[in-house]
Amino acid sequence: MGLLKKIFGICDTTAPADPYSWKFSGKQISIDLTQTPELGSPGGAVRLEGNGLSQRIFVIRDEKDAFHAFENKCSHMGRRLDPGDKPGSVKCCSVSGSKFDFSGNPVAGAAKKSIKTFLTHMENHHLVIDL
Numbered sequence: 001m002g003l004l005k006k007i008f009g010i011c012d013t014t015a016p017a018d019p020y021s022w023k024f025s026g027k028q029i030s031i032d033l034t035q036t037p038e039l040g041s042p043g044g045a046v047r048l049e050g051n052g053l054s055q056r057i058f059v060i061r062d063e064k065d066a067f068h069a070f071e072n073k074c075s076h077m078g079r080r081l082d083p084g085d086k087p088g089s090v091k092c093c094s095v096s097g098s099k100f101d102f103s104g105n106p107v108a109g110a111a112k113k114s115i116k117t118f119l120t121h122m123e124n125h126h127l128v129i130d131l
Contacts, residue, residue, distance in 0.1 A: 011081065013081070042064075055072075056071065071115060075115050077098075092109065102117075
């Protein structure tokens with residue numbers, strides 16, 4: 001199934017199981033981390049779509065418990081992102097195998113352009129993403 005998923009660009013990263021664990025208002029996304037176990041440990045990731053967002057967002061927790069947010073769109077083929085095979089990276093879910101560092105820079109594969117990143121900060125137990 002792995003190759004077929006890559007051919008069709010089907011990512012492994014899911015939306016949060018609790019659809020009410022996050023909200024979008026103005027130019028910010030707020031994720032209640034107490035309701036989002038998918039981000040509870042390093043390497044955990046979620047994709048955010050809908051709820052008024054004009055773009056897809058990919059969020060990942062790194063090995064130092066910091067959070068990174070990206071536009072969930074590979075700069076090569078526009079496919080969604082997944083956690084990378086190595087810490088500190090994300091990858092495109094397509095056959096092209098583009099990989100990016102947490103600064104959004106391409107480090108492997110067909111992509112030559114960076115992916116868009118967003119600033120994040122914590123407010124109590126909420127991760128806030130500034131769009």
